[in-house]
Amino acid sequence: MKALHVGLVGMGTVGAGVAKILLEKNSPLLEKLDCIPVLKGIADSNPEAKNKINIPSNVLFTADARELVNHPDIQIIVELIGGLHPAKEIITLALENGKDVVTANKMLLALHGSELFQKARQHGKSISFEASVGGGIPVIAALRDGFIANRIESICGIVNGTTNYILTKMTKEQVTYSDALAEAQKLGYAEKDPTMDVEGIDASHKLAILARIGFGVDFDYNSIYHEGISTVDLSDIWYARELGYTLKLLAIAKKGENTIELRVHPTLLPHEHPLSSVHGVFNAVCITGSAVGDAMLYGRGAGQMPTASAVVADLVDVALGRAGITFAAMKTFSGCSERFPIANALQFKTCYYLRFSVVDKPGVLAKITGILGKYEISIASVIQHKAREAGNVPLVMMTHLAEEGNLQKALVEIQQLDVIKDHTKFLRVEE
Amino acid sequence: MKALHVGLVGMGTVGAGVAKILLEKNSPLLEKLDCIPVLKGIADSNPEAKNKINIPSNVLFTADARELVNHPDIQIIVELIGGLHPAKEIITLALENGKDVVTANKMLLALHGSELFQKARQHGKSISFEASVGGGIPVIAALRDGFIANRIESICGIVNGTTNYILTKMTKEQVTYSDALAEAQKLGYAEKDPTMDVEGIDASHKLAILARIGFGVDFDYNSIYHEGISTVDLSDIWYARELGYTLKLLAIAKKGENTIELRVHPTLLPHEHPLSSVHGVFNAVCITGSAVGDAMLYGRGAGQMPTASAVVADLVDVALGRAGITFAAMKTFSGCSERFPIANALQFKTCYYLRFSVVDKPGVLAKITGILGKYEISIASVIQHKAREAGNVPLVMMTHLAEEGNLQKALVEIQQLDVIKDHTKFLRVEE
Numbered sequence: 001m002k003a004l005h006v007g008l009v010g011m012g013t014v015g016a017g018v019a020k021i022l023l024e025k026n027s028p029l030l031e032k033l034d035c036i037p038v039l040k041g042i043a044d045s046n047p048e049a050k051n052k053i054n055i056p057s058n059v060l061f062t063a064d065a066r067e068l069v070n071h072p073d074i075q076i077i078v079e080l081i082g083g084l085h086p087a088k089e090i091i092t093l094a095l096e097n098g099k100d101v102v103t104a105n106k107m108l109l110a111l112h113g114s115e116l117f118q119k120a121r122q123h124g125k126s127i128s129f130e131a132s133v134g135g136g137i138p139v140i141a142a143l144r145d146g147f148i149a150n151r152i153e154s155i156c157g158i159v160n161g162t163t164n165y166i167l168t169k170m171t172k173e174q175v176t177y178s179d180a181l182a183e184a185q186k187l188g189y190a191e192k193d194p195t196m197d198v199e200g201i202d203a204s205h206k207l208a209i210l211a212r213i214g215f216g217v218d219f220d221y222n223s224i225y226h227e228g229i230s231t232v233d234l235s236d237i238w239y240a241r242e243l244g245y246t247l248k249l250l251a252i253a254k255k256g257e258n259t260i261e262l263r264v265h266p267t268l269l270p271h272e273h274p275l276s277s278v279h280g281v282f283n284a285v286c287i288t289g290s291a292v293g294d295a296m297l298y299g300r301g302a303g304q305m306p307t308a309s310a311v312v313a314d315l316v317d318v319a320l321g322r323a324g325i326t327f328a329a330m331k332t333f334s335g336c337s338e339r340f341p342i343a344n345a346l347q348f349k350t351c352y353y354l355r356f357s358v359v360d361k362p363g364v365l366a367k368i369t370g371i372l373g374k375y376e377i378s379i380a381s382v383i384q385h386k387a388r389e390a391g392n393v394p395l396v397m398m399t400h401l402a403e404e405g406n407l408q409k410a411l412v413e414i415q416q417l418d419v420i421k422d423h424t425k426f427l428r429v430e431e
Numbered sequence: 432m433k434a435l436h437v438g439l440v441g442m443g444t445v446g447a448g449v450a451k452i453l454l455e456k457n458s459p460l461l462e463k464l465d466c467i468p469v470l471k472g473i474a475d476s477n478p479e480a481k482n483k484i485n486i487p488s489n490v491l492f493t494a495d496a497r498e499l500v501n502h503p504d505i506q507i508i509v510e511l512i513g514g515l516h517p518a519k520e521i522i523t524l525a526l527e528n529g530k531d532v533v534t535a536n537k538m539l540l541a542l543h544g545s546e547l548f549q550k551a552r553q554h555g556k557s558i559s560f561e562a563s564v565g566g567g568i569p570v571i572a573a574l575r576d577g578f579i580a581n582r583i584e585s586i587c588g589i590v591n592g593t594t595n596y597i598l599t600k601m602t603k604e605q606v607t608y609s610d611a612l613a614e615a616q617k618l619g620y621a622e623k624d625p626t627m628d629v630e631g632i633d634a635s636h637k638l639a640i641l642a643r644i645g646f647g648v649d650f651d652y653n654s655i656y657h658e659g660i661s662t663v664d665l666s667d668i669w670y671a672r673e674l675g676y677t678l679k680l681l682a683i684a685k686k687g688e689n690t691i692e693l694r695v696h697p698t699l700l701p702h703e704h705p706l707s708s709v710h711g712v713f714n715a716v717c718i719t720g721s722a723v724g725d726a727m728l729y730g731r732g733a734g735q736m737p738t739a740s741a742v743v744a745d746l747v748d749v750a751l752g753r754a755g756i757t758f759a760a761m762k763t764f765s766g767c768s769e770r771f772p773i774a775n776a777l778q779f780k781t782c783y784y785l786r787f788s789v790v791d792k793p794g795v796l797a798k799i800t801g802i803l804g805k806y807e808i809s810i811a812s813v814i815q816h817k818a819r820e821a822g823n824v825p826l827v828m829m830t831h832l833a834e835e836g837n838l839q840k841a842l843v844e845i846q847q848l849d850v851i852k853d854h855t856k857f858l859r860v861e862e
Contacts, residue, residue: 146569
């Protein structure tokens with residue numbers, strides 16, 4: 001094994017973690033391998049980034065990423081700047097220059113993965129991206145290699161630590177969404193502008209990557225349905241708990257007969273579901289395969305060293321030559337993977353949690369269930385509590401499996417009943 | 432990628448599962464890869480094995496494994512007969528004949544791993560063994576590749592489905608050990624002679640493999656401490672629950688300053704520990720690494736298709752050439768890995784659960800805690816219940832972290848007190 005030289009583009013939190021591991025004198029890599037990837041250069045547009053760690057004099061530091069991407073002695077480019085541009089241009093140039101790429105950039109891969117994978121194939125190079133989903137959890141490798149003998153049936157995960165922290169806090173401490181968000185921001189778990197996390201966009205980027213690897217298909221990222229947690233009401237967490245369910249933001253990919261359901265939304269899970277006990281900033285992904293059955297991988301989904309752990313694992317994979325073999329052998333990276341139809345929201349089939357706000361008088365339940373029945377939606381359980389305000393009571397129901405198109409039609413009709421006093425809330429359920 | 436031919440030795444439950452996947456017309460492998468490992472021959476000493484699946488005429492069936500091992504057109508031997516002999520001889524001959532080996536044989540690797548790994552290196556071949564631990568869970572790959580940037584601090588797992596089924600049944604249905612074992616045998620989860628499983632021997636074989644990969648060291652298998660579940664008393668499960676703990680058979684490897692603790696024993700875990708919710712025949716392994724922090728892999732630890740899933744993943748790894756690269760690059764397979772001192776039981780440091788049977792009179796608690804204090808063992812919590820029989824009461828204590836050598840000395844001294852009426856039970860605790 002020859003020593004491969006690494007150029008690190010982006011010296012943010014994760015970049016500094018990667019540099020730390022690569023520069024460590026008694027690195028775990030040296031303990032385990034005869035030879036390790038060697039850090040040759042670091043690029044960051046912020047000159048202050050240089051001071052994050054002690055950079056030895058034989059490691060180049062530059063503000064210009066192109067200096068590394070064009071460097072003849074660098075064989076691997078690690079892209080850790082995130083976002084679409086200039087990350088895409090840097091990766092493209094690196095591949096064109098005959099360098100392998102390691103990246104944690106989920107947004108870029110979700111939106112332009114196919115194009116970049118084709119570019120890599122065209123130049124006989126590889127793109128590795130374990131760190132793009134689930135931080136230090138080796139979920140890409142498991143889906144791609146460990147479960148290769150399986151037809152993947154579903155992938156279902158908590159892949160965003162920020163929202164899981166917020167929901168955990170709301171559930172355990174009964175604080176409102178805004179208070180939990182404020183706390184997450186204070187602790188550095190949420191950004192100042194939390195949109196990407198709380199609206200489920202980050203999770204949908206990760207879902208796009210997982211679904212491509214798991215199902216070996218290509219699709220338009222924009223066909224992923226996503227809904228965040230910013231409208232989650234504390235009372236729904238309480239009622240759900242009473243019914244034996246925990247609320248989580250899940251990224252779900254399920255292969256049906258002719259379509260794939262790809263959806264990110266707040267989801268009720270039975271308390272005994274393994275994902276129900278994934279708390280705080282932890283991530284976990286459940287995978288169901290035709291041979292392996294149900295499996296789960298769990299760990300820290302973000303943070304400097306967990307994410308750096310995944311980046312460095314990819315670097316070793318490239319340095320040893322395994323990444324190149326994998327990339328060349330797998331159809332999903334070859335550009336010949338099929339485009340697969342994605343189900344639209346009206347085609348989803350799940351159980352539903354419904355919370356109606358109704359007037360407290362006889363016959364209300366009959367009217368509502370009558371309409372639901374008309375649309376073939378049957379009820380699994382009902383909770384009705386005493387009125388908090390005069391005349392208005394919450395009526396909570398759990399349905400059996402139903403089609404979302406039918407549910408939507410029923411809800412429109414129910415909304416027109418004079419006994420309905422407010423907007424009806426619904427949440428999807430996974431069993 | 433050239434098509435590599437596979438010789439399958441041992442057509443038991445798992446062997447038939449592997450053959451099924453390899454022979455499937457619309458195999459998931461074909462969906463994902465350009466080229467797949469091809470089943471060339473099957474060997475089983477039992478001619479009836481032939482009828483387990485529909486073997487095509489171009490696949491050789493023989494009673495004599497040597498026919499496959501010496502076959503010039505076979506490049507990979509899958510050994511699935513288990514046990515030490517003739518598995519060891521078959522694998523050795525396969526390596527000498529220039530064939531790569533895939534095996535699920537945990538006992539053989541635990542006892543003779545070093546010798547076989549050296550033999551493989553000597554012939555430039557590889558041994559892959561994902562299926563030897565945790566069935567379909569890709570835990571070997573995670574420890575070896577996914578967490579390569581980590582110094583592994585501890586590995587802690589439920590790696591035996593039989594005992595986890597029995598303990599789950601005892602805990603949830605409050606049946607005795609013998610009744611739970613009988614049920615497990617009826618369902619095919621336990622063998623007629625269940626010794627290997629219930630005495631923790633199978634788990635210690637798996638622990639030997641995990642510890643070698645995780646810590647990159649070699650050691651004498653016999654230095655692993657193991658204790659089974661056959662003496663677990665239902666009352667200890669109850670008291671533990673009262674204290675907030677669940678009883679599980681754990682395989683634990685922990686790196687200390689100068690030694691490694693390697694131990695398999697019934698263990699109390701806090702209810703909120705992720706391993707506490709691993710029920711029935713499921714397996715799970717928690718890994719703590721220097722960069723990744725806490726991670727867990729969970730899934731079916733046994734059974735035909737989950738185990739076959741892991742075997743076939745190894746076959747793909749060999750066929751693509753990745754297994755050979757890994758095997759050549761990693762020090763732990765090179766024969767140059769250090770022998771590392773293993774802690775003996777007296778050096779273990781954990782918290783302990785103690786159940787004394789005492790006479791119900793004043794001053795008993797003072798006497799016992801006095802002796803414990805003398806040996807620097809302090810008490811975290813105590814439960815004392817009313818006597819079931821006249822004069823004899825169980826006194827349950829949970830200690831803080833203590834050295835097992837000290838505990839043993841204290842227990843010998845306590846046993847001599849006239850207030851102690853029976854053998855004292857102790858269980859180790861992980862937090």
